[in-house]
Amino acid sequence: YFRNIPVVKMEKSLDWSTAGMVLASAMLHATWNFSVRKAKGNFVGFTLGAAFGGLLCSPIAIQRFAWPTPLGWVYVVATILLHILYALFLNSAYKIGDLSIVYPIARGTPITLTPIAATILFGEKLRLPGILGILCIWLGITCIALSSYWSARAVLLTTLTSFYVPAKAKTKTDTELVTHEPSGDIIPTEPASPSDIIPELKTAEPEEELTAPAPGEKDKPEKKQGLSIFLALLTGVCISGYALVDSRGVELVDPIPYIALMDIGTFLCVCPLFPCFPAFRDQFRKLKQLWWIIPIVGIGAVGAYVTILFAMQRAPVSYIVAMREFSVVMGVLLGRVFLKEPLNPPKVFGVFAMLVGVVLIKLA
Numbered sequence: 001y002f003r004n005i006p007v008v009k010m011e012k013s014l015d016w017s018t019a020g021m022v023l024a025s026a027m028l029h030a031t032w033n034f035s036v037r038k039a040k041g042n043f044v045g046f047t048l049g050a051a052f053g054g055l056l057c058s059p060i061a062i063q064r065f066a067w068p069t070p071l072g073w074v075y076v077v078a079t080i081l082l083h084i085l086y087a088l089f090l091n092s093a094y095k096i097g098d099l100s101i102v103y104p105i106a107r108g109t110p111i112t113l114t115p116i117a118a119t120i121l122f123g124e125k126l127r128l129p130g131i132l133g134i135l136c137i138w139l140g141i142t143c144i145a146l147s148s149y150w151s152a153r154a155v156l157l158t159t160l161t162s163f164y165v166p167a168k169a170k171t172k173t174d175t176e177l178v179t180h181e182p183s184g185d186i187i188p189t190e191p192a193s194p195s196d197i198i199p200e201l202k203t204a205e206p207e208e209e210l211t212a213p214a215p216g217e218k219d220k221p222e223k224k225q226g227l228s229i230f231l232a233l234l235t236g237v238c239i240s241g242y243a244l245v246d247s248r249g250v251e252l253v254d255p256i257p258y259i260a261l262m263d264i265g266t267f268l269c270v271c272p273l274f275p276c277f278p279a280f281r282d283q284f285r286k287l288k289q290l291w292w293i294i295p296i297v298g299i300g301a302v303g304a305y306v307t308i309l310f311a312m313q314r315a316p317v318s319y320i321v322a323m324r325e326f327s328v329v330m331g332v333l334l335g336r337v338f339l340k341e342p343l344n345p346p347k348v349f350g351v352f353a354m355l356v357g358v359v360l361i362k363l364a
Contacts, residue, residue, distance in 0.1 A: 014315040014323075019362055022315075022323045025307040030330030032300030033103060034338075039293045041094035044274060044283040046087055047267050049297025054263030057302060061260035068253045075249030076258065079242050080265040086238035087266070089231050097228025100341060101145055103331050104350075105229060108141030109236020110243060111325060115318040117244055124316050126364075133360030134322045140353030141328055147346035240321070246309060247317035255309035259302060323361050329354055 032049075039045060068076065093102045111134055118124045126134075250258055274280045287294075311320050329351050335341040 014319050014362060014364070016362075018311050018314045019323065021307050021311045022320060023326055023358075025304040025311070026324050026327035027330050028300045028304035028307070029324070030327040030334060032297045032304070033327070034099070034331060034334045035293055035296040035300075036091065037094050037099040037103075039290045041091035042283045042286060042290055042293060043087060043091040044280055045287050045290055045293040046091055046297055047270050048287075049294045050083075050087070050263045050301060051267035052294050052298030053302030054260045054267070056298060057256055057260040057263070057306070061254075061257040064254045065257045066254065072249065072252040075245055075252060076261050076265070078245045079249060079258075079262050080269060082238050082242040082245065083262060083266050084269060086235060086242065087270075089235040089238060093228045093231035093235060096224045097232065099331065099335055099339070100147065100347075102228055102232045102235075104141045104145040104328050105232035106235040106239065107325050107328050108138060108145070109233055110240035110321050111138045111141070113237065113240040114243055114321045117240065118247075118316075118318045121244065122248075122317075124318055126316075126318055128364075129360045130319055130322075130364030133357040133364060134318070136353050136357030136360060137322050137325050138357075140350040140355075140357060141325060143346045143350030143353065144328060144332060147344055147350065243317060243321050247312045247320075250309045250312055255306060255313070259306055259309060263302065319361050319364065323358055326354060326358055 036042070036046060090102075090106060093106070115124075115126060115131075115134060119126065246258070253261075274284060308320065308324060332341075332343075332347055332351060336343050
């Protein structure tokens, strides 16, 4: 059915200018996504930012606007619905999850879904370097997502050394654990702690290890982490869905009016819900301190997605969706510089794998 839809046929290839557009879009996307995480997933601020971006596009959109065909309106409505779900899942995940986990999973899921769907629905063909590039990017995002569990190594060392008892031959007696100074004062000395034996353990918080959790609270972080991962996966499904829809929608509707209709339409659909739910009312009150999220999301999201829509007119959607995942690398760097997140070996390997993937996709 989808292959029989009349669309504008054009020869698509990923040249250097298109690759530069995709990387610029990735940088903008990582910037506004980082700001949403700083705001703890404020859905109201996110949708207001999207509406602000749509208004920024409106002067150019009015000049370029041509009334869409009925099929064009189908794509516009479909992308609005998918973006509403995308915004709900993404902000909910950021409310309870970490940036280093939610962001890579949400951006990496479309890599496995979009090429399969594009091949089945649109008949796109992937070359071997492109397939290898997609796999490298998927591997890199997986490593970055799992890098948050690298701290489990220190936790394991803490657990093992908590049972550490020095050998009898090296243990001093009570009389040997004092130091006599010439003045005659006796100053007791303390035995070495596990953190003195293993320096890596000095970063651990002793209060968290010595204090027993209250009944029922031990599994709460794990449950929240699992829920955030599930929401991130749903976000990735929505990204894959609207990427497929938009890749055909921009062939029927000009990209600038298309994104203006999408952003303003998304806001108009969810705006009546704000007074109905206490959570939305509370988020609206918090915008007095989080007002900056509106221009950052508006400019960053619109600028990133307009660039991607133009790139989709010039290159296969499978390569575009995969190459734009370079934004995960940008997100890791932002987390390292501004949030002081650790740059451990899994993250370094993941960044390197994604760079290799971008090169392979360009070669394809």
